[in-house]
Amino acid sequence: INTSYTQDAEVAIHMISIFIEELQGLYIDFIEPTAKLIIPMVNFLTNENIRKAAAKALPDLIECVKQSSSPKKDEIAGTMARMFIKEVWEALHTEHDPDVIIDQILAVKEIIDRSGRFLGQNEIEELAIKILQSLQESNQRKLDNEVSKVAEDVEEEEIDILDKDTCLENDLHIAIAELCGSLFKTHKELTIPFAKIIFKEIFAKVFQPQQTGLMLKFGLFLVDDMIEHLGCELLPEEWPALTQTLLQYANHSHNAVRQAACYGIGVLATKAGGNFSAIIDLSLIHISEPTRQAEISYAVFCLKKKNEK
8 A cells, every 4th residue: 555654654764774874883872763663664564665665774773783883782783683583574474475575585684694693503593494484485375376377267467477476486585595695604503404404405306407497596596605604614414415516507508507506616616625626627617618708707717716826
């Protein structure tokens, strides 16, 4: 529902975000009343634009605290981050619009990025369960869309809408992968159990011969982040399979899949140390096709850099 009130509310939230961005740590005295105004808007039932704007504003409040001169800024940021994630996820749990869910997921990612390491092992495990549940719900919505498309009385216009919804669900998967990457980056060893679940349960379903390019991209984003942020030291048993996955898809027909795989090979070159020498020739073979320069440039650069060391 769009009214003059909802339009004014959305503009006000955007204006607050601009104030915070410009003032940064100087806005610290206004953080608490601002949070009290914005948090209820995260679950504003009658207007999705307000829900999205409110979710996007929360990471800015975290950044404001981190930029302040308060001696307890890390503690305050962690407390706020926990509260914000709780509120966003409660709103996400009742949200039906995948476009809004994407912004909510990305808001949680930004909150984690800007807060750094603040969650404990139990909190990571609880968040992991919620993330996996969101993936399952998204997959179910995709299946429901496919069922609805073959109904007897379905019209062409409805099929187009269902296809667009499925595309949004694929984008949601990518957003979730980015969230997982932020957890791997900021909480390292605490995320190992979660990473192992993804490796055993998610990858087994994603990396299939007839899988769509967008879903392969989702899986490769997760592989890239595991290699970049966790490395062989934290995932020694999974490391060979992660490496082979990158090589397998480096020449895939789908542009985004090739790009994700070659990015991972580039990261692998800088992360694997002496272990990389065993696969370097094979890596060069996989990424050497001259018709794909845009997708392989980063990987070739990293391979060259590795050889120069």
